[in-house]
Amino acid sequence: NGRLAMMAIIGMFFQDGLTGSAWGDWSNYVASPLRAFENELGVQAPVGFFDPLGFTKDGNEQNFKRRRQVELKNGRVAMWATLGYIVPEYFRFPGYLSPSAGLKFTDVPNGLERSEE
Numbered sequence: 311n312g313r314l315a316m317m318a319i320i321g322m323f324f325q326d327g328l329t330g331s332a333w334g335d336w337s338n339y340v341a342s343p344l345r346a347f348e349n350e351l352g353v354q355a356p357v358g359f360f361d362p363l364g365f366t367k368d369g370n371e372q373n374f375k376r377r378r379q380v381e382l383k384n385g386r387v388a389m390w391a392t393l394g395y396i397v398p399e400y401f402r403f404p405g406y407l408s409p410s411a412g413l414k415f416t417d418v419p420n421g422l423e424r425s426e427e
Contacts (some may be wrong), residue, residue, distance in 0.1 A: 347374055395420075 345367060353359045361367075366374050403415040 350374075 311359050347353070347359045347361075350359065357399060398420040405415065406419060407413045
C-alpha cells in the first residue's frame with residue numbers, strides 16, 4: 311500500500327504541474343495541444359481525448375486524420391486475420407495441398423495444434 315500511495319502522490323504532483331490543481335481542474339489548462347482534438351468523433355467522458363503515448367501532442371490535424379484512417383484499416387485487417395485463425399477450425403478445403411507429397415489440407419494442423427509440434 312505504501313508504494314501505491316507513493317505512485318498516487320507522484321501522479322498528483324504531475325497533474326498539479328499540468329493543470330495547476332492537484333484535484334484535476336482541467337479547465338485551467340486550455341492552451342494545451344493535448345486538447346486540440348477534444349471535439350473529435352469518439353471522444354467520450356470521463357476520459358476525454360485519450361492519447362497516452364502523446365502521438366498528437368504537436369496538434370497537427372493532418373497527422374491526426376492519417377493516424378485515425380490507418381487505425382481503421384489496421385483494425386479491419388486484424389478482423390480478417392481473426393477470421394483466418396477461426397475458420398480453419400470448422401472448414402478445410404477438400405483435396406490435396408501437395409499431390410506429389412500426398413499431403414492433404416486436412417493433414418495440416420492449425421491454431422494451437424500447430425504450436426505444439
